[in-house]
Amino acid sequence: MSTKIREEITRLMQRMTDTWNAGDAAGYAALFTPDADYITFFGLHLKGRQAIEETHRALFRTPIKLDESDTEPSVRLLSDDVALVITAGASSVDGVPDPARDSVITLTAVRAEEGWRFASFQNTRVGRP
Structure with missing residues (x-):
């Protein structure tokens, strides 16, 4: 994979x-394709950019913020225009890290006219079997 694509x-x-941290629901949703599939950690399946924006507008009123992960995301090019991304998710509430919210996030990135966008998002909480 080229360094440019990874960047x-x-x-x-x-x-x-x-x-997310700015509470910008429209900006957040714009990072996804118009027909994106977005599955939350509790199994809610949002279909499309509009649903992502509407749901996150309410969510962004809460004190949950995303934290920078120490783990570098895995980015694997599946074709010239499609990449699989797996990353760690961490968040804090009122500035206090919340390990109970740690997750693994899987995304499909696609090259679109406006640049790379996410076509799918799956968030799974980290737990013990």
Whole structure:
């Protein structure tokens, strides 16, 4: 995979964190394709950019913020225009890290006219079997 593609996807992921922490529901949703599939950690399946924006508008009123992960995301190019991204998710509430919210996030990034966007998002809480 080219360094340029990895950098573009890494910037997209950084914008995801930045828009979340800014409470920018429209900006957050714009990082996804219009028909994206977005599955939350509790199994809610959002279909499309509009549903992502509407749901996150309410969520962003809470004190939950995304924390920077110490783990570098795995980015694997599946074709010239599709990449599988697996990353760690961590968050804090009122500035206090909340390990109970740690998760593994799987995304599908696709190259679109406006640049790379996420076509799918799956958030799974880390737990013990």
